[in-house]
Each structure stands twice: as C-alpha cells, then as structure tokens.
Amino acid sequence: MNTIQTINNTQSNTPPDTFSSARTAAEKTFAQIIIPIIISVFAIYLTIGMTLGSIPGFVKNDLHAGSLIVGIAIGLQSLATLLTRAYAGRITDTKGAKKSNQHGVLLIMAAGVIYVLAAVCSQQVSMALGLVFLARIIHGISESLSITGALTWGIGLVGTSKSGKVMTWNGIAMYAGIAVGAPVAIWMKGAVGISYVFGLIILLSAISWLATIRLNALPVDAAHLRPPFYKVIGLVTGQGLGLAFASIGFACISSFISLLFTEKNWGNSSLAFITFGGFYILTRVFFSSFPDKYGGYKVALVSLCIEAFGQLLIGTASSATMAIVGCSLTGIGFSLMFPSLGVLAIRKVSPQMRGTALSAYSAFFDLSLGLAGPIAGIIAGWYDYEAIYLFGTVSCLLAVMILFFNNKNR
Template sequence: MVQTNNFTKMIPPIILSVFAIYLTIGMTLGILPGFIKTNLNLSNFIVGAVIGLQSFATLFARAYSGKITDTKGAKNSNHLGILLMIISGIIYITASLFADNVLAAIILLIIARIVHGTSESLAITGALSWGIGLAGIQQSGKVMTWNGIAMYAGIAIGAPAALWLKSAYGITTVFILICLLSAASWLFTIKLPSLPVDLSLMRSPFYKVVGLISQQGLALAFSAIGFACISSFIALLFLDKNWGNPSLAFMAFGFFYILTRVLFSSFPDKFGGYKVALVSLVIEITGQLLIGFAPSKLIALAGCSLTGIGFSLIFPSLGVLAIKKVVPQMRGTALGAYAAFFDLSLALAGPAAGLIAGFYNYQSVYFFGGISSLLAIATLFYKKQ
C-alpha cells in the first residue's frame, strides 16, 4: 500500500497530466467557435451545438469510465482517455484541412467533439481515482482540490493561448499541439505505479451508485448553477449596465477560485466535507446576491469574487463525502456518477437562466443562482437528519 506521506512525490505528475488535458480543452473552446462561424460560415446554433457536444459526450461516458477505472485500473482508464484525446486531435487536424468542404469539416468536428468528450471522462475519472489511491483516502479532498486547480488553469490558459497561436501560425498548428500535449500528459504519469484491481468484488450497477451518492451529487448540481450563471451571463450583464470590460468579472472569479484552492486545499480532509461545503455555500449565496443587487461594477466584481471563493471547495468537499459511500474498489464508478451531476447541471443551468433573463433581467439570473445554492444547503441538511 502506498503511504499517504508520498503525496508530494506521487500526485504532481497526475496534476501536470490533468493540466495538459485541460489545456487541450481550453484551446478548442478558444478557437472552434470562430472557425465554425467564420471559416465554415455556419450559424450560432451550429456553433453552440458543436461546442456543447463535448460536454454531453463526457456526461454519457461517465458510467463507462467509472466501470473501466474499477475493473481495468485507474492507470489504464487514464491512458485510454489520453489515447482517445490524441485521436481527437488527429480528427481536428483533418477537419481543418477540409475547411473548403463545409459538410466534411463539420462532420469531422462533430466526431472529434464526441471523441474528445469521451476521452475527458476516461482520463479525469482515472486521474482522480488514481490520485486518491496513491495518496490515500485521508487526502482525497486535497487530491480533488489540486485536480480542480489544474482543470480550471488549463482552460483559462488554453483559450487565449490558442487564439494567439491561430493568429500567428494557423489553426492546424493548434490542433497539432493538442496531440503533442496529450502525448505529454501520458508521459507525465508513465512511471507511476498502477493500483490493484479486485475483480472478485460483486459490483453495484451504475444507477445504484448514483442513488448512493445522490445527496452529494444533487448538492453539487445546485451549487454549480451559480458558476454557470456567471460563465453564461456575466458578460451580458456588464454590457447591459455599461460597466465596461467583463473580463474583469471572469478574472475575479477565477483568481479567487484558484487562490482558495491553493490556500485551503487541506480543509475538506481536515475539517470534514460537510462543514466546509456548508460554509462554502453560504459564501456562494452571498456572492450571488451581491451580483443580483449590485448597483455598481465594483459590487458586482465583489460578488464574482465571493462566488469564486464559495464555489472553489464545494466539489472536493462533497466528493470526500461521496466516495466514502462506496468501497474502494467502486471508487471510480462513484467519482464518475458524482461528476455526472456536475455535467448535467451545467448542461441545464444555461438554458434555464436564459429563460429567467428573458422574462425578467440579467441580474435576476443571480437570484436563481443564490436560490439554487440555498437548495444545496437544504439537501445537505436533509442528509444530516
């Protein structure tokens, strides 16, 4: 058994691997909308549909990725995901070479997004389960926290980097880099030991695991709505209020999200996931209400900052509670089921918030976010009874 004091030796390669994976995701988010809209001359609906395909593929692959992680090993799941990511990069490259043939290009992009989303599910479920197995269950919250930092940092850096590379060297270069980053992700972890797999265990079906962790999953889903409201509508709110550059809002959220994870990564393990999640949700509610009532840009930025602080530790805090619901041999399935609640929340929150904004105004969206976080607290209190 790997000792828990090996965290600093075993986990950094996994964090670097996850960072490289999410650089590829951030890069596609940065350049694909413009490529589809401008180069292929297709509609905004097609842009949204193609971009959203990856998230849906990730969601639907969660059960499979959990099963592979538990039955074939976390290392195998992670490396299978990375292999599929390299294949998606090759399909992206091919699509860019068929830019003059719109039908062929869009079909290839659709296939690439499905493969990319499936690869994300396998790679990240494997990475989380692998990291927790290597570091020890006592540091599971810390493992999830640092994985989250790598994920959000990869997306934040990947998008602008891809835009710069596209303008300097062309879009095909960006897609080649996606393949190279995927290969680097594989190399980072190649020397790490595999975890043992117990094939004698009678495994619960995915739907039963969903039921076991549904309290934590639902609380995560409700809490993620505040994040979705910021990512989807904060730019439109700033535009509507004439508050200037909305990038400050994204920067405020992202900076305090990452800072909180860096400074307090040990809190879920040290104080317990339940307590940390409740405090985090109260902070998130405060941030959402500040944006909802904001009379000025500074108040709205303060709300984004508090939302970043509050949302930062919710995934690892509730994740600590979720994985304790199952035996270690079912950890991959539990993590896949838990993450599926997050995927589903992001998929549904945007359209729901859009309806609210259409009926009322953009600031009302953040009352929706605040109420959703309150429902997350109610879900956890119901569990406590």
Template sequence: MNTIAATSEDKTFAKFITPIIISVFAIYLTMGMTLGTLPGFVKNDLHFGSLIVGVVVGLQSLATLLTRAYSGRLTDTRGAKTSNYLGIALVAVAGAVYTCTVTSGIGTHTALVLLMLARIVHGVSESLSVTGSLTWGIGLVGAPKSGKVMTWNGIAMYAGIALGAPLAIWIRQAYGIQYVFASTIVLSGISWAATAGLPALKVDGTHIRTPFYKIIGLISKQGLGLAFASIGFACISSFIALFFNSRSWGNPSLAFVTFGTCYVLTRVFFSSFPDRFGGYRVALVSLGIELCGQLLISFAPSPELAIAGCGLTGVGFSLVFPSLGVLAIQKVAPQMRGTALGAYAAFFDLSLGLAGPVAGIIAGWAGYASVYLFGATSCLAAVVVLLRKDQDAGKAS
C-alpha cells in the same frame, strides 16, 4: 520521529501526485482553450444563435455524463492507468476533429456537425482521464489522503480552464483559430508523457461489484448538492465572454483568470477546512459565497464588479467538490472507488450538460444578465437540498 514521518509522507505524495497533476492540468488546458474559443466561434464565425452556443458547450458535459458508468467500470476492472491513457488518446482525436472544423471551404453546417462530434469525443475523454487520474492518485498515496488528492486535482483542473481561455484568445488573435485547436493535440502528448513513469495499480478481479445505479443512490446526497453548485460555474464558462461583449466591456480574459485564481487560492489555503469543520458545513458556507458572486455579476454596472463576482464565485465553488466528494467515496469499498467517483462526478456533468442549453434559452429570452440570476437561484436550491439532507441524516441517526 513524527516530523520525519510526515516529511517522508509528503515526499511520497509529491512523487506520485505531481505527475498526475501535470497530466490533469494539460487535459483541462485543452478544455479551457475550447471554452474560451467556441462561444465566439459558433456565434460570430458560424453565425448561430445563443441556444446553439449553449448546446455546443454543454454537449461535452453530456457526453461525459453518459460515459461515467463505463469509465468507472473500466477503471475498476482494467486499471486506472488504462482508463487515463485511453482518455488522453481521445483528447488527441478531439483536437484533430476540432481542427477539421476550420478547414478552408467547409460549410457552416458541416463545421457545426464536426464541432459537435469533437465535443462528444472531448467529453468521453474527460470522463476516462479524470476518473482514471483520481482513482490512480488515491490508490498510489492511500485513501486517508483522498481529500488532498481531490483538492490538488481540482486545482489542476480549474487552473487549466482559467488559463486556457485567455491563452486561446491570445493564440487566436496572434496566429489563428486553427492553432488553438491544433494545440489540444500537443497538450495530449504532454499529458501522456507526464505520467509515463508511474506504476499501475493492481486490479481485484474477484470483488463482487455493486451496480452503478445503486452507487448513485448511495452518493446522491453529495451529488445533488454538487450538481446545483456547478451551475454558477457553467454560467461563467459558457456566457461570460458574450455577457462582456453585449455590454461592450472589452476582453473578458480577466474574468476567467479571476475565477480560476480565486478558485485555486481558496483550495491552496483552505483545503483543510472540510476535515476541520465538516463537509456539509463548509459546502453550505461556500454556496452562500457563490450565490453572492452570481448576484454581483448579474447586477454589475461595470466590468470591474462583474470580475469581482467571478472571483466570489470561484471562492465559493472551490471547496464544494472535495467537501462532498470525500464523504461520497467513504460509502463504498476501495474496489468500487472508481465507480463511486464516476457516479459522483456524473452529477457535475449532468449539471453542466443541462445548464448550457437552459442558460442559452434564458439569455435569448431575457438577456445575459439573467443567466447569473439563474446561477444564483441554483445555489439557493443547493442550500435547500443540503439542509434537507442534513435533517434526513439526523433523523436516520
């Protein structure tokens, strides 16, 4: 009987979550494609420096950060499906603005302004679509499976980023950059179609809602650890292509693919670890692995070792979000789940928004290898924060 019940639960999970995973994958494929295209486009085509590259890349995360409170409130009050679909629509808008930046005859500064506008819209779309999809998925399959929902959402997210970058490089080389940007519009349509048949969640309009700033305080233990851990990922996504170029190591696509593959495989094979061994313990081990990966990239004498460092970073970073995220949503009522997820993810956004410009300054001052020393130091800072928080929790209990 238990086997039959388990099989039925697995079928229900797959029925509701598979469309959401496809939708999330399509959205993050657009983000991976822009990450694989924008650094080289800003530096080589528009002829701006490393700081501007960092600003352009980080602007999306900053926009996501600033709209997390709004996306969480909209998700809780208007429904996860509404929030998700509004985010998908904005991806299409961002794609249209991206495409305008490569219009014939447009000036470089005008193109940069349009690019920044597109990054802002893309950032808002991420906030709405991801908060909506996570809340939608957890609501459809139940809170006890929230860790599994986060795990598979994360797989879709980083698989999209990892595959999007090399796909964008190939499309640009074969057809032109305008087709890379136009593809984001097509992918937004695929994302919408994937979840069109899923039911909407009921909204409890009578629940008295906790202010966003109080939610941030409740989940700050998990959020700070996530923020520091995310910097290593930001360093790879923003500067690994330029790092390879500075050393004449050829196409960096394998670095993106290796990071994403290791990230996804770690989630697939070790997704039960946070439940079995505890979120903080898994996060600490993961951070140690990520730190080693960042150091390996920084001191790599060959592209093969740098790629191996990207793989270690993917392994280490993979389980941080679900390990700490499950603990975060346990601190709020179900009616506030969207707001809690928005607040938790805001720490991730803040990290990426700040890491890009800071890493750009570091790269301009000390070279691209130093960017990954910055990433390693951030992993160490996350370890210190989590150890201190564990001590504080022990004293409180």
C-alpha cells in the same frame, strides 16, 4: 486493541523530530505522486481550453456555419462526457485507474488528429463539420475516461485521508488549463493558423501520457461484486444534488456576466472573470486540506453561504465594483464544493467502486452545467439579468437544505 496500544506506546516514546521527519516524508511522497497527475490533468484541460477558444471561430468564420451549429459543436463534448460517465467508472474499477487515464489520453490524441484533418479539409464544409463533430464526441469521451482515472488513481495512491486534497489540486489543474488554453488558442490561430492549434493538442496529449507513465498502477479486484451504475447514483444523490445546485452560480457567471456588464454599461467584464477564477484558484491553493481536516459537510456549508452571498451581491449590484466583489465571493464559495462533497461521496462505496462513485458524482456537475444556461436564459427573458443571480442565490440555499436533510438522515 493490543496493536493499538503498542502503536500508541511507540508513538509516546518517539522523539518529536521523528514525527516531523515522518510528516515531511509523507508530504514528499504526496508531492511525488500528485505532481505527475496534476501535470497530466493540466495538459488534458489545456486541450479542452484550446478547443473552446478556437472551435467557435473555426466553425463560424472558416466553415461559415450558423450560431446553432457552433452551439452544437461546443455542446457535443459535454454531452459525450455526461453520457460516458458510467462507462468511465466501470473501466476505472475493472481495468484499473491507470488504464482508464491512459485510454482517455490516447483518445485525446486521436481527437487531435481528427481536428487537424478537419482544418485540412476546411474547403469541403460538410466533411470538415462532420470531422469536427466526431472529434468533439471523442474528446468528450476522453475527458470522462482520463479525469475519472486521474482522480481515482491519485486517491488510491495517497489514501482516502487525502482524497479532498487530491480533488482540490485536480480542480486547480482543470480550471487553470481551460483559463490558459483558450487565450493561447486564440493567439495561435491568428499568428500561425488553426492547424497548429490542433497539432498542439496531439503534442499535449503525449505530454500528459509521459507525465504519469512511471507511476504505479492500482490493484484491481476483478472478483468484486459491483452494483449497477444507477444504484451508485442513488448512493451519492445527496452529494450530487448539492454539487448540482452549487454549480449554478458558476454557470450563471460564465454564461451571462458579460451581458450584465454590457446592459449596465459597466465596461469590460474581463475583471469579473479574472477575479472569479483568481479567488477560485487561491482558495484551493491555501485551503486544499480543509475538506479532509474539518470534514466535507462543514466546509460545504460554509462554502455555500459564501457563494450565496456572492450571488446576492451580483443580483443586487448597483456598480461594477459590487458585481466584481460578488464574483470574487462566488469563486471562493464554489472553489471547495467539489472536493468537500466528493469526500463524502466516495466514503459511501468500497475502494473497488471508487471510480464509479466519482463518475456518478461528476455526472451531476455535467448535468447542472447543461441545464443551468438554458434555465438562466429563460429567467433573463422573463425578467432581467439580475434575476439570474437571484436564481443562483436560491440554488445555493436549496443546496444547503439538501445537505441538512442528508446529514440528518445519515
């Protein structure tokens, strides 16, 4: 109590410009820490975006494989990421966030080498396909390790009071990397060939490594007793389920909005994707501090209401403009869901378990994206494409109910 009073007395006697200087220094420190991590994450997700833009064409056109094989090649990475979340969390907590991140980056480099070998062996279809599958699995494991490490590293260096801001800027880097990487890969494949696309993945992994090499490592408490992964999942289930249901709207747009536009003869759907991504990023840029400032629970509830309205607009749209507005609102609403609920999730565990908690929490997002597409496809087969977005609306409302229930029982 005396210490608190001393601090309060000191603060009351401190000139206002001293507080201003302290805040400026704190923000400068935050930027010095987070910018290298954001560069690293952006480079990592550029490699993921580039493979999303190049692998389907390479497998289908160069290796002459069918759509099922294309789907398997794309899906293997997400499956590997999901299945290694527990491993990534354990490595992050026991070996250190920096090591986890760097091990993941090295695996991306290895995946890049294997991709190049697949391109070189493209005349031997079976071997090339095997190499692509192997690279996709390694790429998925690398994503799990590198991003779990990056998030835990950033939060550990700047403090839990800015955890929402760290997750927000990481998310910007992730989605921007995918958005930029895919068209770059498509252009490069046509201009200089697929081998250069895969070679650039190796270069980007080196850039990711160098970006964070000077950042301090976090201390590791090797003696800390760590519960099993399934128990950590139990601790964050409320936030994870909320994230999973909120993510369905994003999955519906990414998978079926182009088919809705085609069916309705609304023209090119690219503006729907652009507005969703643009408003998603702008919301994160301008409101990144909201989860820390106002609390994850309040921000998540408001975000879900906005997303639900956006999904409802798409599902009842009578014009392309109405659907595009719905995509914009979905982008705004979905933007802060991960950091808002993530702030609540990591508070349920000790700092020594933060990596495992983030892995368990992120697994719900992976699972949602994996299941939402097939379920939405079944709904479209039974009804129509509009029904998919009514499904997205209901999912947001279910997420609201989950949050109410969990907040009531805290």
